[in-house]
Amino acid sequence: MALVSAKEMCAKAKAGHYAVGQFNINNLEWTKAILEVAQEKQSPVILGVSEGAGKYMGGYDAVVGMVNGLIKDLGITVPVALHLDHGSYEGCYKCIKAGFSSVMFDGSHFPFEENLAKTTELVHVTSQLGLSLEAEVGAIGGEEDGVVGQGECADPAECKTIADLGVSILAAGIGNIHGKYPENWAGLSFETLDAIQQQTGDMPLVLHGGTGIPADQVKKAIELGVAKVNVNTECQLAFAKGVREYIEAGKDLEGKGFDPRKLLAPGVAEMKKTVIEKMELFGSVGQA
DSSP states (O other): OOOOOHHHHHHHHHHHTOOEEEEEOOSHHHHHHHHHHHHHHTOOEEEEEEHHHHHHTTOHHHHHHHHHHHHHHTTOOSOEEEEEEEEOHHHHHHHHHHTOSEEEEOOTTSOHHHHHHHHHHHHHHHHHHTOEEEEEESOOBEEETTEEEOOOBOOHHHHHHHHTTTOSEEEEOBSOBSSSOOTTOOOOOHHHHHHHHHHHTTOOEEEOOOTTOOHHHHHHHHHTTEEEEEEOHHHHHHHHHHHHHHHHTTGGGSTTTTSHHHHSHHHHHHHHHHHHHHHHHHTOTTOO
């Protein structure tokens, strides 16, 4: 199956009161593992690529080639979107040219009028090409590839203005952050989320910083209109745990245990468990 836009899968998720997981990819092992789990669980999936990860993997053309090759060779039949995560204005155009099926323009750090103008332009471009566009209002807290946000809550009126442009999905800050959540985190602002939902209607909403948000809060967010949840840090922690335990047990020194295929396998196994847990939490299992 060819790559698809995230628009239809997120619209279906919102109507069905579940969410599609965006799992960020960082290399071949991660991409293969996430695709295999999605196929096994018959779940639609969004493969997220930050600009930093795209550079790490050799460039956007390399990423598109790897993902398309894996979809073909693994016989993946579930809907898969390849999505630029927290993209710059220039990054969006590079990914569109390379063959991504979805892009996120993160203009939240610009003055609102500039965010509005650039998003408007990208709506026209992506809609003509049949690609999905995610926009952001209100910075997501934490750090993502050098973009730092304090986790402020978005203005519902600004959310409506951006949504009315015709974007496919909307990320709105509701107190969520990237990375690990601090002990004094106040939790998600459901009051803000509900107000945004009232203003944006059928627009599928996105919850960034899915790692560390309690399951009950995630479920409530989905009830209030979130149709896409982003997960990255939790997969990184699980992957690191598996590899660390393998090395600490001295397995890399046994026979050819140093072979990267063996060395990384425990990390992949742990990460797969995390992806399965998230898909079950989001309710996307069996929705392909």
